Amino acid sequence: MKKVGFIGAGIMGRPMAANLLKGGLELYVWNRTRDKCNDLIAAGAKWGESPAFLARECDVTFSMLADPAASVDVCFGLDGVVTGIGEGRGYIEMSTIDPGTARRIADAVTKAGGRFLEAPVSGSKKPAEEGTLIIMAAGDRSLYDEVEKAFGMMGKMSLYLGEVGRGAQMKLCVNLVMGGMMAAFCEGLALASRIGLDLRDMLNILDAGAMSNPMFRMKGGLVLSNDFPVAFPLKHMQKDLRLALLLADEAGQSLPATAVVNELFKKARGQNLGDLDFAALWRVTKESGH
């Protein structure tokens, strides 16, 4: 693997691409708005004229985009990845997309002779910058083996999970746990607050024991300030909970606690908190009871 392409220079994509560059790879970049690639180009990356160009010229092309619609465009649109990719080339979709879209892209890439991996990540802006993402890859095994080293530049852990779809499924299971943890965190703090305990004491206690985790530390600060600048938008968390519940419905798995957690996030979304960080669930939990 000599030449590598990267599509998408947003909050996540730019630092990820930068880490590939730091790792010593020859990097071609493309973004709808070229300006966003200036820093990368200044640091040694080359501009590729289109997704098709990257897919054709590079051994492997990664993409990290804002939403499934952008993924579809970049892949199937004019001068899209599908029109460029050929025998043996690899395409790796790191955006979070639904299983149906993932399969359509996989089919198109494979038909054109290419190889495909979905590789959604866990972790947001900061881990992307620090190269400590967790990468849940699924699809072509040979391609996974070839890019494992590149994954290592962007993340602290990558896993190969099987056929296309497994990556997205794993991410839903993980985010289900995250949503439930947040609800437990908010309800415990809300009770403490209601009966007049000091939330700082409670956060310190939580952080000293077996439940201690970085998320409680980070989000505890947001709760104390009742200010929720977005790292992972609440509306995305609620969407993931809905998708996890639908997956469970198909599979016949009853998830009573998660179902209620989803309704709480849904209520928060309905109160226009959807674009804040998902820790803004606090506002709904705290107010309920007034």
Add this chain to the structure above:
Amino acid sequence: MKKVGFIGAGIMGRPMAANLLKGGLELYVWNRTRDKCNDLIAAGAKWGESPAFLARECDVTFSMLADPAASVDVCFGLDGVVTGIGEGRGYIEMSTIDPGTARRIADAVTKAGGRFLEAPVSGSKKPAEEGTLIIMAAGDRSLYDEVEKAFGMMGKMSLYLGEVGRGAQMKLCVNLVMGGMMAAFCEGLALASRIGLDLRDMLNILDAGAMSNPMFRMKGGLVLSNDFPVAFPLKHMQKDLRLALLLADEAGQSLPATAVVNELFKKARGQNLGDLDFAALWRVTKESGH
């Protein structure tokens, strides 16, 4: 503070007393069954003939017992703490007891001229041995200041939370979060298991990200082996959730997610899993859906 008493030499009490001894304090011990104190005595502790004797002879007496009934007995029974304690002596109840019992003991000790602290702990056998408990103290402030150093021998953190009752309340809030985390953990793993993902992969992913915490690490191993040797009994967790919900009821705080989590633990208790570790919730979560 020169002489210190310790009542209770069970799984928790023995290592806690041993840590006070290691800390250089002059220690008197008492336990219903004297045999259990043999190791402590061999290590330098002195046998006290009754709770009353300890309360009278020592500057401060700690107790750590199995249940509220034992606490009541040790305090109000024949040759109990209340009959021995006098002007300026301190009594510190570290067992988890209900607020009503705590207040009764506090009143009796205070009336007799003594000072009282409730000081329930977070952490089980291992942190007791390693001196890394978290101590949530409430009651007499001057007594707290005097024993803070002794608390430091048994725990890695102690907090003074205010009037008697605050310690138990804080513990309920913290355990509410713990119960909710466990439910989220089990439901996420159950969905993963149901759709055929590898639980080891999921545990690794959880452990690599912002949710990473010692509890998931420890309990994840139990889930994989489906074997749940008790550290914190499931029935105690359910009792704490029930008490937390009653506290919230009085305070007018709605806790929908916790209410469902409590019903899940209740179901587990009803399936004779109450004496296993609270991670045995897994069995209920996993089976629901078959």
Add this chain to the structure above:
Amino acid sequence: MKKVGFIGAGIMGRPMAANLLKGGLELYVWNRTRDKCNDLIAAGAKWGESPAFLARECDVTFSMLADPAASVDVCFGLDGVVTGIGEGRGYIEMSTIDPGTARRIADAVTKAGGRFLEAPVSGSKKPAEEGTLIIMAAGDRSLYDEVEKAFGMMGKMSLYLGEVGRGAQMKLCVNLVMGGMMAAFCEGLALASRIGLDLRDMLNILDAGAMSNPMFRMKGGLVLSNDFPVAFPLKHMQKDLRLALLLADEAGQSLPATAVVNELFKKARGQNLGDLDFAALWRVTKESGH
């Protein structure tokens, strides 16, 4: 049974006593405020000077009071039922009281040689006036047999349910269903309202099918007008749900749906809707999501 006593002339008690009078019984009445008995006395009832007087002079004395505290007072207070009741006399507590209080009263009455029934009712003001209450009796069987005819004057159905405590338990089970039905009703209407369906249409459809019931008819009108004059106070419904959940906890019965319904009523109570009719749950259901 010739002479009958009736203690309590409130919203429920007055029409119930009136129905006993219409049924042709010789009736003695007592109420803390004598004025409230004026209508009954004008209609032929005699004034009894105290609860003790009634208990002594009458073959059977019924009571219907506002809360457990009033029941305790009337029974154990100065010139209370216990000081008057003697061999063979009957005392029937129709107020809703907790099992502990019921047992204390039963013990005292029995010790004094009397016989006791608890007999909580289902139905509020209107059924009390129309003599269509449902009476859930428990305690002394021979007393039940003697007063069955009197129950028939106050209610359209009476059942003997066994030992003291069974009446209150049955009432909790019945009210649990009522709370759950109300939650389902409100959530269904809230969804319909949110998506722009006409609530009158939906109420008509519900009333035409297998779910058709008087409660939905009555409460549907309240929902349409968003006005909730109290028939059964929301705070009492929430109290009954809490007690039902505690009963289930002791018995090891998991009730996930009821647990969430209780939290919804708790939220409504916390929003100062406790003194409105329990159909005011609508306001909480409707707003959630804004």
Add this chain to the structure above:
Amino acid sequence: MKKVGFIGAGIMGRPMAANLLKGGLELYVWNRTRDKCNDLIAAGAKWGESPAFLARECDVTFSMLADPAASVDVCFGLDGVVTGIGEGRGYIEMSTIDPGTARRIADAVTKAGGRFLEAPVSGSKKPAEEGTLIIMAAGDRSLYDEVEKAFGMMGKMSLYLGEVGRGAQMKLCVNLVMGGMMAAFCEGLALASRIGLDLRDMLNILDAGAMSNPMFRMKGGLVLSNDFPVAFPLKHMQKDLRLALLLADEAGQSLPATAVVNELFKKARGQNLGDLDFAALWRVTKESGH
């Protein structure tokens, strides 16, 4: 309206068509398996050779089929309704179908010059026979006015709810209430059963008061016998709850109680109770806690 067509002669369709015949209409029938129409033909109906034939020859054609797939086939398949229908003819889909399918059929029928109504019903086998269905119609208003009399032969109530989609939405809202009522019913009975109350007593009490409704009467008998011959399959109830929750999700309406009820039905479905009557939820409720 002189000639009327009826497609589908299953458990629901046959008695519905029979009621149109009894109402004095000239009836043409079609069913995939002609044998099922024998009784109708013996009673005076005429055989129509295909859906297209009915749509062409009759002023209005009704259909009542087992599932959306059958509806699509009958409409778009070889000799389907769409190929026959023309200027001014009416087509009325009374099967329960999803909004997407309803709109596709509506579009095709309208394009061909016909008029369309979706008209899902509430009520199962018995109301179909007795002509006491509830009909939730939506679509072409002029067609509704013309067939209102025919609806009156099949149902005791019909409502015009607006544009295509409103009928299906209303049915989901109504079934949401039905699912919640069943969960409340089962949990109340489960608690009663667990603490040793007589379920017959409780059913009698429920039937005597404000909650009294035909559904509790019918399903109470099933619960007592623990035998659940299907009237409305549990899996269909769970599907409707899932669809109602998705509708609420889109609309931003939080439904915590319904979310848990859905999980309970899902659990029942997962325990192979999906083909029994939806009252088989009892088995899941009763067992939880063992």
